[in-house]
Structures are given as C-alpha cells and as structure tokens.
Amino acid sequence: TRIDKAGHKHFMAKEIAEQPAVIGEALSRYLTADGEIMLPDPGLDFTKIDRITMVACGTAFYACLTAKYWFEQIARMPVEVDVASEFRYREPPISDRTMALFVSQSGETADTLAALRYCAGKADLITSVVNVTESSIARESNLALPIHAGVEVGVASTKAFTCQLTVLFLMVLKAAVDRGAITKEELADYVSGLRSMPSLINTALEQNAALRDEAYKLSSARDVLFLGRGAMFPLALEGALKLKEISYIHAEAYASGELKHGPIALIDENVPVVVMAPNDTLFDKTVSNMQEVMARKGKVILISDRAGLDEAAEGTWGQIEMPPVADALAPILYAIPAQLLAYHTAIAKGTDVDQPRNLAKSVTVE
Numbered sequence: 001t002r003i004d005k006a007g008h009k010h011f012m013a014k015e016i017a018e019q020p021a022v023i024g025e026a027l028s029r030y031l032t033a034d035g036e037i038m039l040p041d042p043g044l045d046f047t048k049i050d051r052i053t054m055v056a057c058g059t060a061f062y063a064c065l066t067a068k069y070w071f072e073q074i075a076r077m078p079v080e081v082d083v084a085s086e087f088r089y090r091e092p093p094i095s096d097r098t099m100a101l102f103v104s105q106s107g108e109t110a111d112t113l114a115a116l117r118y119c120a121g122k123a124d125l126i127t128s129v130v131n132v133t134e135s136s137i138a139r140e141s142n143l144a145l146p147i148h149a150g151v152e153v154g155v156a157s158t159k160a161f162t163c164q165l166t167v168l169f170l171m172v173l174k175a176a177v178d179r180g181a182i183t184k185e186e187l188a189d190y191v192s193g194l195r196s197m198p199s200l201i202n203t204a205l206e207q208n209a210a211l212r213d214e215a216y217k218l219s220s221a222r223d224v225l226f227l228g229r230g231a232m233f234p235l236a237l238e239g240a241l242k243l244k245e246i247s248y249i250h251a252e253a254y255a256s257g258e259l260k261h262g263p264i265a266l267i268d269e270n271v272p273v274v275v276m277a278p279n280d281t282l283f284d285k286t287v288s289n290m291q292e293v294m295a296r297k298g299k300v301i302l303i304s305d306r307a308g309l310d311e312a313a314e315g316t317w318g319q320i321e322m323p324p325v326a327d328a329l330a331p332i333l334y335a336i337p338a339q340l341l342a343y344h345t346a347i348a349k350g351t352d353v354d355q356p357r358n359l360a361k362s363v364t365v366e
C-alpha cells in the first residue's frame with residue numbers, strides 16, 4: 001500500500017498526529033476487555049527469569065532506558081541497557097535466567113542484529129519489540145512483540161518510540177504480575193492509566209501552537225540543554241536527539257542532578273534549557289536544579305502540568321502545559337512536546353524534516 005502524508009506537510013507531522021490512534025491499536029492488541037495482559041505465544045513467563053539485558057540503537061535505545069526505570073520500580077527486576085555497537089564487542093557475560101530483549105523499529109539494524117546473534121544460545125530467552133514483523137530481528141527471536149505503529153517514514157522516529165514504550169510498559173506489567181510485585185488494584189490502575197494515554201496525547205497535541213512559538217525561540221540557539229530526572233531523563237535524551245537529528249542544533253541531555261558536575265559551566269543567557277518535569281515526587285528536586293540554571297541567566301522552557309507550572313513557572317522563559325498524568329506514564333505523554341519542539345525548530349530553520357542530512361531510516365551496515 002502506498003503511504004502518503006494524509007494532508008500533512010511532512011511524514012513526521014503525520015506520524016506525530018497518529019500517536020493516539022496507534023497507541024490505542026497497540027493497547028487493543030495486548031489488553032483484554034477486562035484489563036488482562038495478553039502476549040502472543042509462546043507467552044512470557046517472568047518467574048523463569050531473574051534479569052533482563054536490553055540492547056538497541058538510537059531512539060529505540062532511549063525506549064530501553066525508560067523501560068529500565070519501569071522494570072526496576074514496578075516489577076522489581078534488575079535490567080541492564082546498552083547500545084548495540086558497544087554491547088556486541090564487549091563480550092559481556094550472560095548469566096543464567098537472563099532474558100535478552102532487543103528493541104528495533106525496522107528489525108534490521110546491523111548492530112542490534114549482531115548483538116542478538118551474540119546472545120543466542122547464551123540467554124535463556126531472546127525477545128524483541130519490533131515494528132516490522134517480517135524483519136530479521138523478529139525472525140531470530142524466540143518471541144517478537146509487534147508495536148503496531150504502522151509504517152514509519154520520517155527518519156526521526158516518533159510514533160514507533162511511543163508505541164515501543166507502550167508495549168514495554170505492558171511487558172513490565174506482565175513481569176510485575178508474574179512475580180507478585182503488584183496487587184490486582186495496582187494493575188487495574190496502571191491499565192486504566194494506559195487506556196487514557198490516547199486521549200491525554202490528544203490534549204498534549206493541542207499545545208502545537210505553543211510549542212511552535214517556543215521552537216521559534218530555540219531556532220536561533222547554537223546549543224540547547226535538556227534536563228529530566230528519573231524516567232524523564234531518558235526522555236530528555238530523546239528530546240535532545242530529536243532536536244539534533246532534524247534541526248542540526250547541538251543538543252545535550254543531562255540527568256538534572258548531574259547538572260552541577262559539569263554542564264552548569266556552559267549555562268549563560270545564550271543556552272536555552274528545556275526542563276521536562278511533571279509534578280511528581282521528584283519535582284521539587286528538578287525545580288531546584290532549574291533555579292540554579294536561572295540564577296546563571298539560563299533561559300528555561302518548563303514543560304510541566306498546571307500544578308507544576310503554578311509552583312515553578314515564575315521567571316522561566318517559556319512554559320508548556322501538559323495534562324496531569326500518572327507518574328509512571330509521563331515519559332509517553334511528554335514525548336509529544338519533545339517531538340513537536342524538534343519538528344517546529346526544524347521548520348523554522350528550513351531543514352529537511354523527513355530526510356535529514358547524513359541520516360538513514362534504517363542502518364543495515366555497521
């Protein structure tokens with residue numbers, strides 16, 4: 001089937017807008033009407049594994065980093081994450097009762113595939129989370145979980161990322177149930193949180209014009225810093241990656257608490273700092289990091305919810321309001337402003353949004 005832009009200016013815009021629908025689709029494939037998690041056969045049994053090694057590249061790697069926070073906090077399982085190009089040559093020992101988990105939109109990334117082949121015969125189980133189900137990575141896995149994002153054309157991954165997060169979150173819930181780490185009520189809460197994601201994302205998409213205004217301010221910057229804490233740190237990394245991929249502005253992300261160990265030296269009135277901070281249990285800590293930035297004349301764009309903005313927006317350079325969301329699920333929702341900021345910055349700079357220079361959609365050579 002021919003894929004067109006469906007009235008959008010770019011595939012990236014179309015794919016950003018599709019997220020409520022494709023996440024809804026992924027949820028309908030993995031959840032029964034009464035909120036039980038169904039995984040394709042052979043079903044995963046998390047009582048048989050003690051640890052998970054996750055490997056990926058690019059945006060898929062940041063999905064893995066986010067899932068590490070979830071697996072550890074919610075399912076109480078230890079997780080290691082690495083980029084495939086490092087993992088494959090490091091000769092990491094794989095201990096017993098380990099699941100190796102590979103995340104890839106295309107299922108053809110050469111380094112990720114090589115890492116999978118390294119684990120074959122060593123790990124107890126090879127699992128993958130893929131978009132292209134006929135891919136090499138899917139075929140060579142014991143179990144491949146499709147993300148149901150539909151074809152993604154834009155080189156900068158958007159809907160595949162949030163669908164990867166959605167499917168990874170479902171795996172985390174399955175692990176938590178199998179291992180008795182959460183109660184029935186907690187499971188029901190998480191599932192209803194997931195089910196509200198499509199509508200929350202629609203609300204986030206309504207901030208498009210506000211994000212475009214912030215993006216125009218960012219477009220004259222040479223460097224941009226992204227900050228986040230907890231599971232919002234991998235999302236800050238993803239926000240920085242999106243911005244550099246399509247706008248060519250140098251962007252870096254730091255865990256907020258690490259700011260004082262180096263990057264604060266860079267802060268002056270020329271460095272915009274994007275702070276991704278829902279009003280969660282770590283909010284006050286992030287706010288104090290943000291105030292350190294503002295005390296050095298750094299220009300902060302704060303992305304938070306109403307309660308967070310009421311508490312901390314004073315003196316910031318820009319504010320973006322997200323709807324309130326369950327703490328654990330914030331990385332999925334806050335992906336939307338990260339994507340739209342990068343998108344509009346690229347438009348403001350006149351770069352080729354769907355085909356950025358020097359990048360390929362799928363890197364099948366080393």
Ligand code: G6P
Binds near residue numbers: 362363
């Ligand atoms: C390339 C793409 C990225 C993608 C990465 C991993 O760098 O430009 O958008 O995240 O490859 O691709 P995969 O298909 O393995 O997810």
